Amino acid sequence: MIDSSLAASYHRGHPEHFATGFAESCVRKGHPARVICHKRHFADFSCAVPVVPALSASLHDRSSNDEYDGGLDDFHVFESRFVEDLLASGETVSAGDLILMPTASARELAGLGKWLCHLGTPVRVAAIFHWGNARSLNAGTLDAALMRRAGRSIKAARPVEVRYTATTVELARALSGPLDQKVDLTTSLTFLGAMSRKSRQSERKRIGILGGARREKGEDIIRDLIGRALADRHDIEFVVQDHRVPQGDPSMLAPESPRVTLLGGWLDEDDMQEICGTLDLAVLPYERQFYGDAVSGVFTLMSGFGVPCIVPSGTWMSRRIQEGEAAGIVYHGDDAQAVHAALVEALDTLGPLQNASAEKVPQWRSKYSAESWIGTLPGMETLPSRPSAYR
Numbered sequence: 243m244i245d246s247s248l249a250a251s252y253h254r255g256h257p258e259h260f261a262t263g264f265a266e267s268c269v270r271k272g273h274p275a276r277v278i279c280h281k282r283h284f285a286d287f288s289c290a291v292p293v294v295p296a297l298s299a300s301l302h303d304r305s306s307n308d309e310y311d312g313g314l315d316d317f318h319v320f321e322s323r324f325v326e327d328l329l330a331s332g333e334t335v336s337a338g339d340l341i342l343m344p345t346a347s348a349r350e351l352a353g354l355g356k357w358l359c360h361l362g363t364p365v366r367v368a369a370i371f372h373w374g375n376a377r378s379l380n381a382g383t384l385d386a387a388l389m390r391r392a393g394r395s396i397k398a399a400r401p402v403e404v405r406y407t408a409t410t411v412e413l414a415r416a417l418s419g420p421l422d423q424k425v426d427l428t429t430s431l432t433f434l435g436a437m438s439r440k441s442r443q444s445e446r447k448r449i450g451i452l453g454g455a456r457r458e459k460g461e462d463i464i465r466d467l468i469g470r471a472l473a474d475r476h477d478i479e480f481v482v483q484d485h486r487v488p489q490g491d492p493s494m495l496a497p498e499s500p501r502v503t504l505l506g507g508w509l510d511e512d513d514m515q516e517i518c519g520t521l522d523l524a525v526l527p528y529e530r531q532f533y534g535d536a537v538s539g540v541f542t543l544m545s546g547f548g549v550p551c552i553v554p555s556g557t558w559m560s561r562r563i564q565e566g567e568a569a570g571i572v573y574h575g576d577d578a579q580a581v582h583a584a585l586v587e588a589l590d591t592l593g594p595l596q597n598a599s600a601e602k603v604p605q606w607r608s609k610y611s612a613e614s615w616i617g618t619l620p621g622m623e624t625l626p627s628r629p630s631a632y633r
Contacts, residue, residue: 243342246324246350248279255454255485256413256431256539258287260344261600262330262511265289265431267616279331297333299323301347317349317388324353325360337533342620343369343430346406348385348392355395366620367401370428371408376416389420401467403620410535410558430610432539434546435515437603446501447589450521450549452514453540455484455495460527460533466578467527468496471585478589481505481517516615518547522596523588525552527581528560533557542610548603550595551583554627567606569599 248257252575261277268275269290276292287293306312346369351428358365369614379387396404406421406426408414414425435549449471455461460622468480479501484493489506496502509517524544534557541559544551551570553559560572573584588595608614616622 243275244278244297244350244354245343245345246280246297246347247300247302248277249293249295250280250282250302257345257510258508259433259514259539260431261453262285262289263612264342264616265291266517267433267613271622273622276333278328278331292331296333297324297327299327301345301350313384317352317391321349321353321356324350328353328357329360335361336366337363337451338366338621340366340619342619343367346371350386352388352395355397355456357397358396358399358401360518364400364402364405366405367396367399368405368407368619370431371406371417371425374413374416376410376412377417380421381419386420388397389417393423405620409537412535413469413582428537428540429615430537430608432542432546432611433511433613434543434607434611435511435536437547438516438519444479446477447522448479448481448520449483449585449591450517450524450544451496451527452481452483452505452517452524453526455486455493458529458532460529460581461495463527463578463581464495465497467525467581467585467613468502470578470582472499472501472515473499474582474586475589477563479503479522479554483509514543514548518543518549521527521547522592523547523548523552523585525581525585526554527552528554528557528559528577529533530554530556530576533559537587540541545569545599545606546603547613548596548600550588550592550599552588567609568602569595571595 243261245257245261248261265275265277275287276294278296280297281295292372299320304316307317325341351369379389380386394565406417408417408425409428414427417425451464453459471478481503482496483505484495485508487493488508491506492498493504496504526541536558538559541551545568553570553572555572555574562568563570563572569582571588573580
């Protein structure tokens with residue numbers, strides 16, 4: 243597995259979650275595996291398989307801010323550096339190996355193709371695309387041209403098999419043109435550990451607002467929402483994560499209150515899943531435009547632990563609830579008042595919501611765990627699984 247954002251100090255969360263889950267899955271299934279990641283602050287990251295801190299640039303780095311040809315400069319500079327770093331690492335591959343890029347970009351995919359051409363060994367390749375404006379991949383655009391170069395670079399390495407996937411339907415369709423092959427939809431990149439419910443000292447209903455704090459995740463309305471809810475109900479408390487502040491520091495995301503627990507920094511896998519086992523509800527006040535088709539890792543995790551969620555209409559999350567795959571409340575407004583009304587509705591029907599969510603957990607885990615999805619990757623289905631001792 244190769245991920246240049248992994249172990250880079252300024253970008254954690256999903257990359258680490260997927261890498262540790264992938265590594266543990268390989269161990270359980272008897273697949274020898276290793277992870278190639280960023281050089282920066284390597285000591286902050288570890289997983290169940292050997293880790294090679296070889297890459298000197300993250301896919302988020304930029305070499306130029308020029309509005310006309312900066313994207314072209316970035317492609318050439320970081321494609322070359324990616325190849326140089328892989329060659330300098332001394333890593334090799336065996337025929338039929340699977341190379342997985344869980345956060346793919348055109349420049350690194352192109353670099354991977356050149357590295358594989360240098361090694362001259364036919365392998366399988368799987369790449370997952372997360373970001374990008376689908377319209378920017380129309381024929382004649384720079385992004386489409388660079389993605390076409392990346393696809394050709396991979397084909398030049400004569401791989402045994404190639405599988406491209408994307409986290410939204412729109413992006414998958416847009417990528418299929420420049421990559422010149424079908425791009426599948428990624429069902430889930432969320433690993434779900436063992437189910438457990440944790441005892442709590444408080445009798446209050448515990449509501450979680452977790453994940454990276456960003457504009458598209460509703461940071462502009464969260465403080466107002468919490469203030470309204472605390473004033474309205476005395477039987478609730480909140481657990482709020484703000485990865486931007488150190489543990490113990492105040493945050494603009496949530497008011498200081500004995501009924502608000504603020505979690506600073508990034509949470510490791512065990513801590514995140516342990517917190518899920520203490521929640522009665524989760525609130526995801528996300529932007530519709532961004533999450534229309536986008537798979538939400540937090541929602542996938544909560545639903546896999548039987549935690550009902552409050553989500554905006556017109557999103558991938560709301561469709562899962564409306565189609566009966568998960569349990570929760572769907573709201574239609576855009577402000578804190580709309581989310582607060584949905585929260586009140588959820589609290590008033592909490593018992594039935596929790597029962598419905600618990601009933602849906604087995605089927606949800608079967609369909610939306612990344613463990614199941616990984617088994618469909620080229621070559622991953624060929625080795626028998628060993629009994630799981632995961633968490």
